[in-house]
Amino acid sequence: MKGRESLSRTDRIAKAARRTAQEARDAASKRRQDEKRKRANSSMAIEPHRHCVVCWSPIAMESDPAVCSESACIEKNEKREGSRKRLTIMMYLFPGIAIILLMLQLAGGAV
Numbered sequence: 001m002k003g004r005e006s007l008s009r010t011d012r013i014a015k016a017a018r019r020t021a022q023e024a025r026d027a028a029s030k031r032r033q034d035e036k037r038k039r040a041n042s043s044m045a046i047e048p049h050r051h052c053v054v055c056w057s058p059i060a061m062e063s064d065p066a067v068c069s070e071s072a073c074i075e076k077n078e079k080r081e082g083s084r085k086r087l088t089i090m091m092y093l094f095p096g097i098a099i100i101l102l103m104l105q106l107a108g109g110a111v
C-alpha cells in the first residue's frame with residue numbers, strides 16, 4: 001500500500017515533469033514561429049514597394065498610378081494629376097506667350 005502510494009506519487013511527478021517539458025517545447029516552437037513571422041514581416045518591409053500617394057498605404061510596385069484601390073484615393077489622385085497637368089501647360093504657355101509678345105514687339109520695331 002505504502003509502496004504503491006509512493007509509486008503513484010512518482011508517477012504523478014514524472015507526468016507533471018513531462019507535461020512541463022511539453023509546455024516548454026510548445027512555448028519554444030511558438031516563439032520560433034513568432035520569430036519566423038516577425039522576420040518574414042521585416043523582410044516584406046525591405047521588399048521593394050511603393051505607397052499610395054494619397055493615404056501612404058503600401059501598394060504593389062507595379063501599380064500605376066501609385067494609388068491604392070480606395071476610390072477616394074483614385075479620385076483625389078486624378079484631381080491632383082489634372083491640376084498638375086494644368087500647371088505644366090501654364091508653365092509652357094506663359095513663357096510661350098511672353099516670347100510671342102516679344103517677337104511681335106521686335107517685328108513691330110523692325111517695321
Ligand SMILES: [Zn+2]
Nearest residue numbers: 052055068073
Ligand atoms: Zn490610398
